Amino acid sequence: MARPRSTTPRDSTANRKQKPDAAPPRAGRCVIAGRPNVGKSTLLNALLGTKLAIVAPRPGTTRTVLLGVFDAPVEGARTQIAFLDTPGLEAPKSMLGRVLVEEAQGALEQGDVLLLLVDAGDVVKRRALAPEDQRVLELMKPLGKPIVLALNKVDKVKDKGQLLPTLEVLAKAHPWATIVPCSALRGSNLAPIVKEIREHLPEGLLYEEDDVLTDRPERFFVAELVREALLAHVRQEVPHGVAVQVDEWVDEGKLLRIGVTIIVTKDSHKAIVIGARGEMLKTIGQEARENIEAMLERKVFLRTFVKVVPGWTEDPEKVRRLTREGSLS
Numbered sequence: 001m002a003r004p005r006s007t008t009p010r011d012s013t014a015n016r017k018q019k020p021d022a023a024p025p026r027a028g029r030c031v032i033a034g035r036p037n038v039g040k041s042t043l044l045n046a047l048l049g050t051k052l053a054i055v056a057p058r059p060g061t062t063r064t065v066l067l068g069v070f071d072a073p074v075e076g077a078r079t080q081i082a083f084l085d086t087p088g089l090e091a092p093k094s095m096l097g098r099v100l101v102e103e104a105q106g107a108l109e110q111g112d113v114l115l116l117l118v119d120a121g122d123v124v125k126r127r128a129l130a131p132e133d134q135r136v137l138e139l140m141k142p143l144g145k146p147i148v149l150a151l152n153k154v155d156k157v158k159d160k161g162q163l164l165p166t167l168e169v170l171a172k173a174h175p176w177a178t179i180v181p182c183s184a185l186r187g188s189n190l191a192p193i194v195k196e197i198r199e200h201l202p203e204g205l206l207y208e209e210d211d212v213l214t215d216r217p218e219r220f221f222v223a224e225l226v227r228e229a230l231l232a233h234v235r236q237e238v239p240h241g242v243a244v245q246v247d248e249w250v251d252e253g254k255l256l257r258i259g260v261t262i263i264v265t266k267d268s269h270k271a272i273v274i275g276a277r278g279e280m281l282k283t284i285g286q287e288a289r290e291n292i293e294a295m296l297e298r299k300v301f302l303r304t305f306v307k308v309v310p311g312w313t314e315d316p317e318k319v320r321r322l323t324r325e326g327s328l329s
C-alpha cells in the first residue's frame, strides 16, 4: 500500500528531497520488539506520522509482523527505515500465543537495528528492566546487532527526577546503542531514536520510490480496523479468540462494497459480539466503516457477519491462516 499523501504530515513538509550538500541516503530495517502493551504499535504509528497499526489497551492486539516505512530527511539526509512492528514477546498461553511469539522472534533476525521498547514507569519503579523485558533482551543479544533501548510512556512518570538515576543503572545492563525516554502517544522525543538508528544503517535505499508505506494490501487493514473497533467495545474474554476475514470486495465505482466475517470461538461470544437486538455489532460496524472510509478516502458499504469456529486459537493451521493470510479458506 502506498503512503496516503493527504494523511501523512511528513509528505507536506516538501523537504523530502535531499539537500545538495547533505550526507548520502541510508536505509535499513529496524525491529520494534518488547513485551505486550508497552506501546510498540503506537510508536510505529507515531514514527510514520500515520495510523498503520491498530492499537488497544490490552495485550495480544498485534497478530503479525507489520512493515511500516519511514522515509524522510534526518538532519537533512534522506533516511529510509523499514520498521517492523511485532506481536508482544511473552510466555505463550495458547497455540495462537505461540505463533505470535515465533513471529516476533523470527522478525528479530531481519533487523539491522533492534529497538527494545519498555515501560518507563515500570523500569523507574524497579530501577531495572522487568524480568519480561530482560527475556526479550536475552533473545536479542545473541544476534549481535545494535540495540536501542526506548523507555516509552514517559508522560506517565510523575517523578521525573527518578528518570536520570534509572538511566544510569540501565546503561550498565547492556552496551546499548543509546537509551531514549520517549512518549509514543504524544510523539515526543522520537527524533533521537530515528537519528541513532540512521547511524547504524548502510548507505543506499531499500525502495527507489519515495511513497512506499507498507507491503500489506488494503484488505489487511480493513480487517484490522474491524478488529480494532471490536476490541474497543467488547470486553470479557472474547477478544483473544477474535479474527476478522474479508470475504467480499466489490468496487462499484461510487461505492466500495466490503463484507467481513468476525470469527469467534464460542456461541456465547457470538451473542456478545452481536449484542442485544444487534446493537453491539451495529456499533462495531459503524465505527469500523468510518475508519475504513477515512483510510481509503472513499465511501464504503460494510457488511458484517459473525461466525463461530470452535477452537481455532488452538489449531496451528487455522491460527496460521487467520493471522498470516487473514482467511480460513
Ligand SMILES: Nc1nc2c(ncn2[C@@H]2O[C@H](COP(=O)(O)OP(=O)(O)O)[C@@H](O)[C@H]2O)c(=O)[nH]1
Pocket (backbone or CB within 6 Å): 035, 036, 037, 038, 039, 040, 041, 042, 043, 054, 055, 056, 057, 058, 059, 060, 061, 062, 088, 152, 153, 154, 155, 156, 182, 183, 184, 185, 186
Ligand atoms: N500514556 C501513554 N500511553 C501509551 C503510550 N504509548 C502507547 N500507549 C498506550 O498503551 C496501550 C498499548 O499500546 P500498543 O501500541 O497497542 O502496545 P503494543 O502491544 O506494544 O503494540 C494503548 O492503550 C496505548 O494508547 C505513551 O507513550 N504514553
Ligand SMILES: [Mg+2]
Pocket (backbone or CB within 6 Å): 040, 041, 042, 053, 054, 061, 062, 086, 087, 088
Ligand atoms: Mg502492538
